[in-house]
Structure formats: C-alpha cells, structure tokens
Amino acid sequence: MRAFPVQLPSGTRYWTVVDDELGVVEDADRFLRELRLARGRAETTTKAYAEAVVLFLVWCGSTRREWRTAARDMGLFMLWLKWTPGNGGQRRVVVPGPGVKPVRGESRINTVLTAVRMFLVHAVVNKAAPAWVLDQIYELGDDRDLPQEARGESGAMRYRMRARHRLQEPESAIDRAGDEEIVAMFLQCRSARDRLILLLLSRVGLRPGQAAGLRRCDPHLLMDSRSLGCDVEGAHVHVIRRENENGAWSKSKKSWALPVDFLVVQAFDQYALERHERRGAGGSDFLLVNLFRPPYGAPMTTDAIGELCESLSRRAGLARKIGPRMCRHAMASNVADAGGHLDEIQALLGQKSAESPRPYLHPNPSRLREAVERVPLPRVNAQEGDR
DSSP states (O other): OEEEEEEOTTSOEEEEEEOTTSOBOHHHHHHHHHHHHTSOOOHHHHHHHHHHHHHHHHHHHHTTOOTTTGGGGHHHHHHHHHHOOOTTOSSSOOOOOTTOOOSSOHHHHHHHHHHHHHHHHHHHHTTSSOTTHHHHHEEOOOSTTSOGGGSOTTOOOOOOOEESOOOOOOOOOOOOOOHHHHHHHHHTOOSHHHHHHHHIIIIIOOOHHHHHTOBTTSEEOSSBOGGGTOOOBSSEEEEOOOOOTTOOOOSSSSOEEEEOOHHHHHHHHHHHHHHHHHHOSOSOSBSSBOSSSSSTTOBOOHHHHHHHHHHHHHHTTOSSOOOHHHHHHHHHHHHHHTTOOHHHHHHHHTOSSTTTTGGGOOOOHHHHHHHHHTSOOHHHHSOGGGO
16 A cells, blocks of 8 residues: 555646555545645645555555544554554564664644644544544533633533644754855855755745746846836745646745845846856746756746755755745845844745744844843943942
C-alpha cells in the first residue's frame, strides 16, 4: 500500500492511496479528493495526508484491525509509529532499547495523527465508520458546564472537541540566516537568475512555492504602474495563489503586492537580459525557468530552489546549511531591526493573524545589548543622600 499521484482531465493533481494490487482504496480516495477539490488544499497537502493514511492502514492490516474501529487503540498506533520503520527500513519492527533513536519524532507523529483524525471524521460523516469513533479521537463536551446565558435556546447538545492523542513537541525555533551568510551565498551565485532567487527569499521574504509560482506579469518594476492597470505605487511584485504545473503553491490564500527595493529591481533587470540571451523573447509564462539544465525553459520547482540554497551554502563554505525558510526569517528580522512594526512585518509576510510574525523575529544581538544599555543605572536617578 502506498500513496499515488492522480491527474484529472482538467489538469488538477492530487494524491490518493492504492493497495498492493494498485487498486484504489475508495474511502481514502474520497477523503483526499474532497480535501483537494472541495477544500482547496494544495497538492502537497494531499500527498502528506495520503502518506499518513497509508501508515494507518498498514498498521491496521499488520495488526489485524478493522480501520473503521481501530481508533480505540490509537495509543498503540502511536507506539507503532515511533518504533516501526517505513518501506525503506531493513526490519519490519524495531525493538527499542537503551540509546536507540525513535524512527519518527514527536512532530512527525503529530502530523500523521492530524491526518488520520481528519480521515476518520470524514468516514464518520459519510457513514463509513460508526459515530462512536469520534469519542475515541476527541474529547467531547456538552454545554451543561457553561453559564445559562451561553447555552443555546434549543437545548441541543454542543460539542467542543480537542484531540485526545497528541505528543508534546520540543520547542525548536527556526534560526534566521545571518547577513554575512546571505552575502557569502550571494557572491557564490553563478547566474543572474540565482541571484534573483536568493534576493526574493532573503530580501522580499517569499516562500519557495511563492517564488516558483511567479509569472512574468507579476513584477511591476516601474515607479508608476497605472499604465499596466495597477494602482500600487513604486516597484513591487504581486503574489497570487494559482494552480501551477510545477506544483508551486502559495500558502497564503490572499493576493497582495510586496514592495521591492533598487537591489531587487536591478536583479530583475539582469535576469531578464540573461533569460533573453538564452531562451529568447518567448517561452514559458513562469518567471523562473531552467536555463542551465534540461528540461530547458521549463518552470523551476520548489525543490530546485531548496537545492540551490543548499548548493550555495556549500560553495560559500558556511558552517551550516541555509534553507529558504531561514532566508525568510532573516528578512522579517531585518525589518524589525530597522524599526519596522509588527503590523508591517505581518503585511510583508502575507500573514493573516497579528501573532503569526512573532516566530519570524530574531532580534540582532547588538539591538538586544542596546536595549539593555538604554536602561539608566540606579545611581543616576538616586538622591544625593542615598548614594
């Protein structure tokens, strides 16, 4: 049993689950198809959920459990996830011992459990699984413990659900890329395209999926773009969520315009000349395309952007690998260090919640020292007789 990609006649792709005879698992396929088409989730999301459902169904099959009622033993499933390798493992079962590292960490197990819960809820709603399964995966409560004013007039039961099974994850904040590291990577770029990609990540703050999904019509680099039908002032880039053939996907559902400075505008100009020299005036409508390896002219993928960052980190001789997310964190932190407010950072990152930018802020150590040194010494404000 494994996850399998499906492309519909419309061109839309999603991932489903097939058994060992390559037969589609109907209940899983209905859930994943609804996730992609009815809820507007990304193709990569259906892939992650399909892989999680595969693990759940494999566990049910190997332990002779019916998947529709196996939720009562979810704790055993969590133990199985922790110590049993996937298809690439040499043994089907790992016996834990002193010093043995778990096969999957807390974060990965929680991700699998989230997908499995959604799969089981979908099965309950569609009458493919009994209703009592919800009691096994969620803590359910009625409205009897609420004040009279908060209860409904109909007296109907209201459920407030919280997942029963979830591991405590260690807090590990993603570090930002240092300015020195980004400059070292920039100097190792071998093309105008690579320089533009690095600036889009570290100076504009785009995610890899947003950068790979840019079209040639998205950058407006004039000071006045009203001739293009755009009222946004100054040079900017439009970030729009689209269905892209390269699998790129903007995580943010809204569309917005990001201002860019002269350095990014110059990088755009140099890349335009480079692309024209190699591919001519026509070609793909995507902004970032393959110029140096086949398939030439095809849109770049998010994986290719990640590989570029890894390669630049290695060529620059950095002590650690700098990923695209670390470049995005650097952009947000630099805006904060320059005096930017939280609402400005939120708008630049394209985030919905006002609290979302906080994990992206990594104050410069010099700014922290300045904050401490701004606090006056007690003796400065003390009275003469108290000294």
